[in-house]
Amino acid sequence: MTASAAPAPSRLQNYLNLIRWDRPAGWLLLLWPTLSALWLAAHGFPGWHLLAVFTLGTVLMRSAGCCVNDVADREFDRHVKRTAQRPVTSGAVSVKEALALGAVLALVAFGLVLTTNAATIGWSFAALAVALVYPFTKRFLSMPQAVLGVAFSFGIPMAFAAVQSRVPALAWWLLIGNLFWVLAYDTAYAMVDRDDDIRIGIKTSALTLGRFDVAAVMGFYGLYFAFWLALGLSQGLGAAFVAGIVAGVAQAVWHFTLIRERSRDGCFRSFRLNHWVGFAVFAGIVLDFLLRG
Numbered sequence: 001m002t003a004s005a006a007p008a009p010s011r012l013q014n015y016l017n018l019i020r021w022d023r024p025a026g027w028l029l030l031l032w033p034t035l036s037a038l039w040l041a042a043h044g045f046p047g048w049h050l051l052a053v054f055t056l057g058t059v060l061m062r063s064a065g066c067c068v069n070d071v072a073d074r075e076f077d078r079h080v081k082r083t084a085q086r087p088v089t090s091g092a093v094s095v096k097e098a099l100a101l102g103a104v105l106a107l108v109a110f111g112l113v114l115t116t117n118a119a120t121i122g123w124s125f126a127a128l129a130v131a132l133v134y135p136f137t138k139r140f141l142s143m144p145q146a147v148l149g150v151a152f153s154f155g156i157p158m159a160f161a162a163v164q165s166r167v168p169a170l171a172w173w174l175l176i177g178n179l180f181w182v183l184a185y186d187t188a189y190a191m192v193d194r195d196d197d198i199r200i201g202i203k204t205s206a207l208t209l210g211r212f213d214v215a216a217v218m219g220f221y222g223l224y225f226a227f228w229l230a231l232g233l234s235q236g237l238g239a240a241f242v243a244g245i246v247a248g249v250a251q252a253v254w255h256f257t258l259i260r261e262r263s264r265d266g267c268f269r270s271f272r273l274n275h276w277v278g279f280a281v282f283a284g285i286v287l288d289f290l291l292r293g
Contacts, residue, residue: 009092015101018070018087019063025272027062029185032278033178034058034155036285037171040235041163044289050162053112058155060109065131065151067102071095072135080196119161127154138202145186145205149179170231177227184220184252185274187213188259191267214260221252228281237288244284248277 009017020026034054038046045051070077070088074095077083087093093101106128113124130151137144153175160171183205190197190206191213197204209216225245232241255274258266 014087014092015097018093018098018101019066019105021063025275026066027059028275029182029278030062030152030155031055031058032275032282033153033174033181034159036278036282037156037159037174038163039282039285039289040170040174040232041160044292046159046163049115050159053115053162054155054159057109057112060105060112061127061131064102064105064109065134067098067105068132069135071098071102073138076138076200076202079200080193082193082196116162117165119165119167120158123154123158123161123167127151127158130154138204140203142203142208143183143205144203145183145190146179148186149182150175152182153178170235173227173231177224177231180220180227181224181277184217184224185271185277187217187220188255188267188274189271191259191262192264192271194262214256214262217259218252218256221249221255225249225252232285237285238291240288240291241284244281244287247280247284251277251280 016022031054035051038050038054042050070086073083074086074089077086077089083089088095088098110124113121130147131154134144134147134151137147141147156175156178157167157171160167187205187209190204194204194206197207205216206213225248229242229245232245255270255277258270
């Protein structure tokens with residue numbers, strides 16, 4: 001007597017799998033630097049309206065990005081064990097369905113942006129352009145993670161635009177600093193699929209950096225913390241903020257122990273838990289403003 005086969009996922013479940021609904025780490029990696037920028041731009045709590053707009057917008061745009069990414073990578077994903085069963089690659093969701101879902105999610109996010117101001121609306125088009133270009137950069141850029149870094153950091157200038165109706169130099173320096181954090185965790189992520197990526201011809205920072213990958217990841221962490229520490233101190237942040245940075249650094253040191261042997265499980269765990277690094281920095285910023293009263 002054989003066990004009955006598990007029922008096929010429903011259409012709704014396939015859509016939820018497509019947008020990685022069960023994997024919040026992706027949108028948390030975008031959320032913490034965006035909210036940190038909101039607090040810095042507003043010199044404290046930015047108000048419930050902007051907090052809701054940027055939190056919901058982050059979730060929606062990350063979900064839309066998953067739709068575009070899976071369509072762009074569908075031929076590559078079928079050759080990688082970790083991604084072979086993604087809904088578009090497996091045929092559970094058609095290309096047209098995935099693009100339609102992504103478009104709807106992006107339009108809802110844009111509807112939220114329309115409740116802010118003209119500056120934020122304008123910058124949202126640049127953010128969308130970078131997000132759409134990124135999935136295709138794996139074909140020709142030796143370090144496509146740098147483009148992802150810009151895409152995953154664009155909430156920073158948009159947050160300043162929403163609060164101040166302009167994007168000061170501080171926002172761009174924060175973006176550059178955050179880009180190094182993205183390079184750190186996404187290089188660790190790329191290390192998971194190194195063998196598969198060599199075989200199918202995808203370009204990644206892990207392959208480009210070769211045997212210096214682990215050292216580079218730690219260097220990227222160092223640059224991220226150095227940028228944000230210097231910029232935070234320049235804005236008058238104090239002990240609580242520094243404590244948040246120290247907590248982030250401690251986590252980065254622990255992540256070194258996860259990736260130093262380059263095991264798939266260790267590198268993937270490092271990526272999956274990296275959002276706590278961003279949370280530590282965000283918590284330090286929030287606490288610092290609260291203590292100031």
